[in-house]
Amino acid sequence: MVSAREPTNILTSRRLAITPSRTLFFLPVLVVVLFYAGVLFLTVLNYPPVRFFSILASPEVREAIVLSLVTATGAGIVAMVLGVPMAYFLARRDFAGKIVVDALLDVPVFISPIAIGALLLVAFSTAQGRWLQEHVGEIVFEVPGIIIAQATIVTALAVRLMKATFEAVPLRYEKVARSLGCTEWNAFWKVVLPLSKSGLMASAILVWARALGEFGATVTLAGATERKTATIPTSIYLSFASADVDRALTLVLILLLVATASLIGLRRVAGKTLEI
Amino acid sequence: MISLEGLGLKLGDFSLRDISLHVEDGEYFILLGPSGVGKTSLLEAVAGLVPVERGRVLLDGADVTRFPPEARPIAYVPQDASLFPHLNVTDNILFGVRVRRFAETRWRPLFDDLVDSLQIENLLDRSPVNLSGGERRRVSLARALITSPKILLLDEPFSGLDPPIRRELQLMVKRLQKHLKGTFLHVTHDREEAFILGDVIAVMIDGKVEQIARRNRVYFHPRNLKVARFTGMENVFEAEIVAVDGQASCVTVQWLGNRLVASANQAALAQGQRVLVGVRAEEVMLIKPDKPIREGRESNILSGVVREILEKGATHTFVIDEERSGQPIVMELPNFLYRRYKFHPGEPIRIRISPDKFCVMEY
Numbered sequence: 001m002v003s004a005r006e007p008t009n010i011l012t013s014r015r016l017a018i019t020p021s022r023t024l025f026f027l028p029v030l031v032v033v034l035f036y037a038g039v040l041f042l043t044v045l046n047y048p049p050v051r052f053f054s055i056l057a058s059p060e061v062r063e064a065i066v067l068s069l070v071t072a073t074g075a076g077i078v079a080m081v082l083g084v085p086m087a088y089f090l091a092r093r094d095f096a097g098k099i100v101v102d103a104l105l106d107v108p109v110f111i112s113p114i115a116i117g118a119l120l121l122v123a124f125s126t127a128q129g130r131w132l133q134e135h136v137g138e139i140v141f142e143v144p145g146i147i148i149a150q151a152t153i154v155t156a157l158a159v160r161l162m163k164a165t166f167e168a169v170p171l172r173y174e175k176v177a178r179s180l181g182c183t184e185w186n187a188f189w190k191v192v193l194p195l196s197k198s199g200l201m202a203s204a205i206l207v208w209a210r211a212l213g214e215f216g217a218t219v220t221l222a223g224a225t226e227r228k229t230a231t232i233p234t235s236i237y238l239s240f241a242s243a244d245v246d247r248a249l250t251l252v253l254i255l256l257l258v259a260t261a262s263l264i265g266l267r268r269v270a271g272k273t274l275e276i
Numbered sequence: 277m278i279s280l281e282g283l284g285l286k287l288g289d290f291s292l293r294d295i296s297l298h299v300e301d302g303e304y305f306i307l308l309g310p311s312g313v314g315k316t317s318l319l320e321a322v323a324g325l326v327p328v329e330r331g332r333v334l335l336d337g338a339d340v341t342r343f344p345p346e347a348r349p350i351a352y353v354p355q356d357a358s359l360f361p362h363l364n365v366t367d368n369i370l371f372g373v374r375v376r377r378f379a380e381t382r383w384r385p386l387f388d389d390l391v392d393s394l395q396i397e398n399l400l401d402r403s404p405v406n407l408s409g410g411e412r413r414r415v416s417l418a419r420a421l422i423t424s425p426k427i428l429l430l431d432e433p434f435s436g437l438d439p440p441i442r443r444e445l446q447l448m449v450k451r452l453q454k455h456l457k458g459t460f461l462h463v464t465h466d467r468e469e470a471f472i473l474g475d476v477i478a479v480m481i482d483g484k485v486e487q488i489a490r491r492n493r494v495y496f497h498p499r500n501l502k503v504a505r506f507t508g509m510e511n512v513f514e515a516e517i518v519a520v521d522g523q524a525s526c527v528t529v530q531w532l533g534n535r536l537v538a539s540a541n542q543a544a545l546a547q548g549q550r551v552l553v554g555v556r557a558e559e560v561m562l563i564k565p566d567k568p569i570r571e572g573r574e575s576n577i578l579s580g581v582v583r584e585i586l587e588k589g590a591t592h593t594f595v596i597d598e599e600r601s602g603q604p605i606v607m608e609l610p611n612f613l614y615r616r617y618k619f620h621p622g623e624p625i626r627i628r629i630s631p632d633k634f635c636v637m638e639y
Contacts, residue, residue, distance in 0.1 A: 180372035
């Protein structure tokens with residue numbers, strides 16, 4: 001009889017000795033984790049959040065939280081509504097100039113958000129931009145401006161993420177679906193969408209979280225007026241500007257809690273099929 | 277029935293030119309050719325999944341060349357079964373009838389029949405993710421057939437399976453096709469599979485159809501050297517026609533000192549024409565040393581010396597140096613004959629090539 005010993009995975013076994021290569025991979029993990037933990041620990045130690053609840057109860061902070069949640073959700077919806085069809089189109093079709101569209105999608109990821117915000121501000125301040133604002137709705141230094149600024153940044157990210165999701169669905173499933181009687185739309189609805197569900201949910205959560213933390217473009221286009229256009233990141237900036245460190249840190253903690261909660265939620269929906 | 281007329285398509289590196297073929301109702305049609313000659317693309321063109329550049333696809337006489345896939349009553353079994361991983365086996369099978377909104381009274385009898393014929397009763401509630409390769413192919417067949425397609429396209433449906441399972445599925449599919457009187461167009465690179473399943477076989481090499489004929493004709497009478505080589509005809513010689521029979525069904529050829537009778541399957545053969553003649557190794561017959569030659573079998577006898585004997589399990593492969601031509605002839609000898617006569621390399625041997633298995637090919 002051959003002994004039924006479990007094969008040892010040399011990469012994951014705990015019993016193996018420390019080798020130079022293992023140290024090489026492990027050391028950065030230690031450094032990064034210690035750095036993040038250290039920053040948080042030092043801050044909380046020196047500025048304990050004793051006024052957490054009173055700050056949280058202040059109308060400015062509560063309004064900033066609500067505004068952040070509403071605008072990030074709005075921007076997320078815009079990004080998904082535009083992003084899903086666009087990502088699918090880019091994943092499945094070849095066309096002249098695709099390389100240019102691909103490059104343009106990377107621009108908001110590469111370029112500083114404040115530059116995007118500046119572009120938006122200038123564009124909406126031109127004669128045509130002003131005409132648009134007069135006839136459709138106020139944007140500059142108003143709440144819709146926050147959504148537009150955030151959506152500009154995160155739509156590109158949404159398309160990037162979801163394009164990868166759609167590309168991971170083998171084309172042959174659509175071919176079989178078509179041969180079984182599906183129109184293009186039916187094949188997308190009945191096969192592609194269910195197969196990319198977890199990837200799309202994960203993208204939506206990431207996009208939402210990114211919109212929640214957006215600052216540069218938002219503050220440039222929508223301004224930083226308390227109780228009007230100040231989101232959580234803007235309020236943090238304003239608190240620092242007025243040297244209210246306690247308030248700034250309370251808002252940081254809130255942002256941290258919301259982000260952590262949403263990322264844990266992300267891992268739950270995405271399960272083990274998608275590691276982000 | 278389905279007809280392809282002068283079909284041409286270009287996809288990436290390769291192109292298919294001028295493919296014409298015709299599949300009758302109830303026929304098992306095999307498209308046989310080496311891997312990577314565009315057989316899959318051809319099937320996808322028939323299904324409407326890739327655009328056709330030139331030519332027409334006719335279904336029961338109607339031109340469907342520009343129809344989208346969903347408008348064609350065609351089903352498709354892709355190479356790896358491609359079961360939808362988000363649906364269980366039953367939902368996979370019923371995918372097509374639900375999309376096409378067939379009434380249950382229409383599909384239920386066929387569903388029960390397919391579940392029974394393909395032996396998938398115990399798989400119905402399972403997820404396709406946990407099925408074996410053979411089980412996946414069977415479910416994929418059921419999913420395609422339940423839509424009662426006018427024609428079923430099969431793209432290397434048994435590739436990557438273990439030989440015994442592959443054989444079992446081949447027989448199952450052949451039985452099912454006969455039972456449903458289905459029209460199947462099946463592409464494969466496996467010549468054994470082609471000859472097991474096919475009623476009609478088209479041999480496609482380098483993007484061109486070299487021969488379309490009934491199974492036996494392709495097997496014993498390849499049209500040219502390319503087909504002979506691809507279908508595994510071991511013995512091919514250059515010869516010259518010295519006489520044509522009145523009915524033109526037989527010709528006498530001169531092959532390096534031997535005068536032999538071969539069957540002609542080409543219309544225009546003339547005296548003096550250079551041709552190729554060939555015979556499959558298993559059709560080369562041993563003249564038993566201890567028995568007289570039977571009457572009527574005195575022609576086409578060759579003498580030679582055994583050069584090599586290879587043991588292959590069920591048969592022994594003999595390489596014989598033919599006496600007059602000096603060229604080698606390969607013969608497959610069943611084991612019982614080998615054991616009875618105990619041949620050794622270097623010994624003389626006499627063989628016969630039956631004229632009806634000795635074919636004339638284009639030079």
